[in-house]
Amino acid sequence: MRKFRSNWSQGDRERYQERSDSYRERAGTSYLSRERWTHQEVVTSPLPKPVATSSLMASSVDFKTYVDQACRAAEEFVNIYYETMDKRRRALTRLYLDKATLIWNGNVVSGLDALNNFFDALPSSEFQVNMLDCQPVHEQATQSQTTVLVVTSGTVKFDGNKQHYFNQNFLLTAQSTPNNTVWKIASDCFRFQDWAST
Amino acid sequence: MCSTLRKCGTYRTEGRHDHGRTKGGSPFQDNFDKRNPRYEHGGHEFLPSERQENDGSVEMGDVHKDRQLRHTPYNIERSRKLVKWHSEDQIYTTTWRNRKLPERKMMEDTRDGKTRAWFKVTIPYGGKYDKAWLMNSIQSHCSVPFTPLDFHYFQNRAHFFVQGAGTASALKDVNYTICDDQNRKICIFVNQSTAPYSVKNKLKPSQMQLLKLTMDKRYDVSKQALDLQSLRFDPDLTGHDIDIILNRRNCMAATLKVIESNFPELLSLNLCNNKLYQLDGLSDITEKAPKVKILNLSRNELKSVWELGKVKGLKLEELWLEGNPLCSTFSDESAYVSAIQNCFPKLLRLDGRELAPAMNVDTDSSELMKPCKESCNGSETLKHTVLQFLQQYYSIYDSGDRRGLLGAYHEEACFSMTIPFNPEDSAPKSLSQYFEDSRNIKTLKDPYLREELLKHTKRDIVDFLSTLPKTQHDLSSILVDMWYQTKWMLCFSVNGVFKEVEGQSQGSVLAFTRTFIVTPGSSSSLCIVNDELFVRDASPQETQSTFSIPVSTPSSSSELSLSQERQEMVQAFSAQSGMKLEWSQKCLQDNEWNYTRAGQIFTVLQVRSGNQVGKRRLSLGRQEGQEDGVRVAWGWNSGHLALLTSQLLLFFTSSRPRARSQRRPSSRSPERSPSTSSLSSLTSSLFPLFTSRRPCPGAALEAWPIRKPKLTGRLQCHNHPKSHLPCVFAPLMIPVYFHNKE
Numbered sequence: 001m002r003k004f005r006s007n008w009s010q011g012d013r014e015r016y017q018e019r020s021d022s023y024r025e026r027a028g029t030s031y032l033s034r035e036r037w038t039h040q041e042v043v044t045s046p047l048p049k050p051v052a053t054s055s056l057m058a059s060s061v062d063f064k065t066y067v068d069q070a071c072r073a074a075e076e077f078v079n080i081y082y083e084t085m086d087k088r089r090r091a092l093t094r095l096y097l098d099k100a101t102l103i104w105n106g107n108v109v110s111g112l113d114a115l116n117n118f119f120d121a122l123p124s125s126e127f128q129v130n131m132l133d134c135q136p137v138h139e140q141a142t143q144s145q146t147t148v149l150v151v152t153s154g155t156v157k158f159d160g161n162k163q164h165y166f167n168q169n170f171l172l173t174a175q176s177t178p179n180n181t182v183w184k185i186a187s188d189c190f191r192f193q194d195w196a197s198t
Numbered sequence: 199m200c201s202t203l204r205k206c207g208t209y210r211t212e213g214r215h216d217h218g219r220t221k222g223g224s225p226f227q228d229n230f231d232k233r234n235p236r237y238e239h240g241g242h243e244f245l246p247s248e249r250q251e252n253d254g255s256v257e258m259g260d261v262h263k264d265r266q267l268r269h270t271p272y273n274i275e276r277s278r279k280l281v282k283w284h285s286e287d288q289i290y291t292t293t294w295r296n297r298k299l300p301e302r303k304m305m306e307d308t309r310d311g312k313t314r315a316w317f318k319v320t321i322p323y324g325g326k327y328d329k330a331w332l333m334n335s336i337q338s339h340c341s342v343p344f345t346p347l348d349f350h351y352f353q354n355r356a357h358f359f360v361q362g363a364g365t366a367s368a369l370k371d372v373n374y375t376i377c378d379d380q381n382r383k384i385c386i387f388v389n390q391s392t393a394p395y396s397v398k399n400k401l402k403p404s405q406m407q408l409l410k411l412t413m414d415k416r417y418d419v420s421k422q423a424l425d426l427q428s429l430r431f432d433p434d435l436t437g438h439d440i441d442i443i444l445n446r447r448n449c450m451a452a453t454l455k456v457i458e459s460n461f462p463e464l465l466s467l468n469l470c471n472n473k474l475y476q477l478d479g480l481s482d483i484t485e486k487a488p489k490v491k492i493l494n495l496s497r498n499e500l501k502s503v504w505e506l507g508k509v510k511g512l513k514l515e516e517l518w519l520e521g522n523p524l525c526s527t528f529s530d531e532s533a534y535v536s537a538i539q540n541c542f543p544k545l546l547r548l549d550g551r552e553l554a555p556a557m558n559v560d561t562d563s564s565e566l567m568k569p570c571k572e573s574c575n576g577s578e579t580l581k582h583t584v585l586q587f588l589q590q591y592y593s594i595y596d597s598g599d600r601r602g603l604l605g606a607y608h609e610e611a612c613f614s615m616t617i618p619f620n621p622e623d624s625a626p627k628s629l630s631q632y633f634e635d636s637r638n639i640k641t642l643k644d645p646y647l648r649e650e651l652l653k654h655t656k657r658d659i660v661d662f663l664s665t666l667p668k669t670q671h672d673l674s675s676i677l678v679d680m681w682y683q684t685k686w687m688l689c690f691s692v693n694g695v696f697k698e699v700e701g702q703s704q705g706s707v708l709a710f711t712r713t714f715i716v717t718p719g720s721s722s723s724l725c726i727v728n729d730e731l732f733v734r735d736a737s738p739q740e741t742q743s744t745f746s747i748p749v750s751t752p753s754s755s756s757e758l759s760l761s762q763e764r765q766e767m768v769q770a771f772s773a774q775s776g777m778k779l780e781w782s783q784k785c786l787q788d789n790e791w792n793y794t795r796a797g798q799i800f801t802v803l804q805v806r807s808g809n810q811v812g813k814r815r816l817s818l819g820r821q822e823g824q825e826d827g828v829r830v831a832w833g834w835n836s837g838h839l840a841l842l843t844s845q846l847l848l849f850f851t852s853s854r855p856r857a858r859s860q861r862r863p864s865s866r867s868p869e870r871s872p873s874t875s876s877l878s879s880l881t882s883s884l885f886p887l888f889t890s891r892r893p894c895p896g897a898a899l900e901a902w903p904i905r906k907p908k909l910t911g912r913l914q915c916h917n918h919p920k921s922h923l924p925c926v927f928a929p930l931m932i933p934v935y936f937h938n939k940e
Binding site for chain 2: 063064068071074101103129130131132133134136138140141142143149151162163167171186188189194195
């Protein structure tokens with residue numbers, strides 16, 4: 001069931017080229033725009049509207065769109081999140097939804113207030129993300145709210161503690177406005193890989 | 199030659215003679231004579247002393263000159279040997295590497311009355327570590343216990359001395375074994391050295407006695423205070439010509455020794471006006487007099503707060519520092535106070551002034567929250583549902599066929615997998631099979647590949663999962679975090695370990711974190727819409743702690759649970775039937791531990807099974823594992839051979855994928871269509887054969903509709919005259935007892 005490039009019709013290939021070009025372009029612009037951000041939000045370009053066609057090709061193209069978009073959002077988001085966590089800790093909760101929950105090594109922290117307190121109490125951190133993976137979440141689960149599952153892994157060193165390997169999962173939801181899309185964390189699960197030994 | 203030798207010999211003695219005779223000689227001679235005894239060890243060879251013998255002082259001069267001249271060639275010759283120069287206070291040695299150092303040292307040491315060499319241990323960047331932590335780490339990592347002497351810092355390096363070559367080599371081994379906070383390894387260098395200052399210049403016992411007396415006089419018992427102000431100029435000490443300069447290591451060490459032995463409960467120590475430049479020597483006070491609460495270091499020569507850090511171990515309440523150069527280095531009062539408070543957080547009074555209690559960096563708050571074993575987020579029923587789902591999922595996953603998972607996934611589910619390595623690095627052997635399909639967005643930039651590696655429909659997913667190596671998950675040790683829950687979906691992560699049970703890296707234990715997003719499916723089951731798998735090498739701890747309990751499939755019963763009586767039954771049945779213990783046990787269990795009934799069933803089945811088996815076996819024609827038919831050397835006909843070989847083949851090929859479990863999980867329904875006649879025919883034909891020690895490969899139920907008979911050595915008994923066992927059941931011994939299970 002793999003779709004090889006050669007199998008695609010010319011039209012599709014062109015569209016794909018476009019998209020991949022625009023991906024690269026957008027990557028450049030978003031970096032610049034990131035510096036101008038004052039709100040520490042993850043903002044991407046407006047979501048492309050899924051084209052309602054009946055062909056199988058079209059649906060797979062749509063899926064590809066979702067995947068692309070999910071990947072882009074995940075990448076940018078992860079960069080911003082960990083940088084904020086390390087350097088601008090107090091701004092971190094702006095990346096969470098109001099009712100977001102954090103499961104931190106099994107400890108449940110829910111609600112913006114609790115999150116604020118938690119992040120204040122957490123010692124300063126130095127994150128190093130080595131692995132990142134993302135998947136678009138099926139709309140059946142999210143009732144058509146665009147959601148991306150992001151999974152990261154790497155090492156972290158909290159002040160006064162030794163270095164740990166960690167795994168973290170996020171659910172990012174998109175809140176679309178006409179001009180842009182704002183991604184926020186709906187839920188967050190963080191765990192040290194050596195949770196058993198501590 | 200012998201003449202030269204003789205000359206040497208005479209010369210040596212002559213040398214000694216000289217020593218005796220020429221007392222009033224030139225200074226050169228004196229020195230020279232002093233050196234004489236040192237050269238017994240193949241040192242310099244002197245000129246023949248005939249001239250000396252014969253003549254008087256005139257010749258002396260010549261000889262000296264000659265000696266001088268002749269010194270150099272001998273030096274060159276002896277360049278490979280140890281050259282020792284002896285002077286009163288110091289011993290210089292030139293040693294070569296790769297030589298046993300202690301042996302060389304032995305020479306002088308024995309002379310000096312010491313038996314063990316001294317070594318200086320250097321820790322570069324030792325200054326940034328807490329002294330107590332550092333020494334403790336080294337002590338714990340070192341195989342030989344040692345006492346560090348004269349610990350001091352020099353330009354951010356930490357040094358201390360130890361005695362004894364064994365200790366030194368043990369310490370050398372500690373190099374690069376200790377990890378600090380930043381996971382960097384600590385270097386430790388060990389070099390030979392002269393004795394440390396405090397040992398070399400150790401106070402003589404008489405001096406120690408005097409010091410003790412002096413200190414006694416200065417001790418205030420009521421306040422437990424020791425006043426060592428201007429100790430050097432104490433009239434008692436100066437009267438006896440003893441110079442106790444506390445800045446010097448030996449004196450400080452002696453003082454601390456006296457404190458330790460006489461005043462261990464010391465509370466207040468006054469070291470005012472002692473010209474202390476460093477506090478390296480005083481740092482031992484944390485061990486010797488740990489209860490000191492009041493310390494007066496005023497009017498000394500301390501230049502920085504870093505010096506104070508050396509006595510950080512003391513829990514000081516009152517500190518006096520005025521009159522030290524360090525006080526003027528601070529821009530203002532508060533900076534000074536806070537710097538001191540950093541060092542001694544519980545300090546109450548500084549230089550006589552009360553301090554506001556410091557904003558204690560509460561260590562508790564800087565500790566991280568302890569990881570919980572479980573994230574208790576969710577109702578019990580939900581947990582139960584999830585656990586059940588996982589058990590079901592993994593039981594299918596661990597079985598040979600993962601196609602059963604098709605039912606668990608949504609039509610358009612997504613799956614991706616990652617391992618924690620970059621494609622540029624070479625993957626470790628254990629993760630090699632996951633390497634190709636690892637999807638790491640951070641390193642993978644090609645949008646096409648990104649999409650490729652994300653498996654989209656359920657068929658794709660299950661197809662892919664079937665290509666992954668066969669695994670065995672340890673469900674008893676998994677940790678589930680349920681982190682998001684709405685009416686329409688549930689998100690949870692599973693952390694655990696699994697073992698690979700086949701393939702290249704068989705037996706390796708890997709750790710995984712799997713994130714599922716599920717929606718409620720039909721009939722209270724869960725339907726996976728997203729599945730992300732992260733696989734990594736398991737740490738040694740994880741490997742040990744899990745899989746320690748032998749994994750038993752739910753329907754199996756371990757032998758451990760058998761009572762004594764039953765165990766005996768099993769043994770007896772096994773002996774009589776000739777089956778292996780496990781099969782005997784199974785047979786007995788199936789028959790509710792009714793021995794006779796079990797036996798009857800056994801024989802009946804044995805009889806019933808027969809020829810059909812043999813026929814079917816022949817039609818197999820599998821070629822693998824021909825070597826398994828090795829036992830076939832008994833002069834049978836080819837039919838027997840074929841039967842035997844095929845049977846063995848089937849056994850081996852079918853039993854390998856199984857994790858040696860004798861039982862099938864109850865979820866599987868093994869086919870049970872016995873063709874008993876075939877079995878019996880096989881049995882009868884194979885009677886004479888067989889020394890099979892393996893159980894009947896009843897496990898190959900899918901492959902074969904027929905139970906294979908288990909043929910045991912005891913079958914021989916029937917036809918062989920030298921049967922050595924009571925074989926009542928002998929002719930009928932086919933353990934096809936699972937027929938009974940229908």
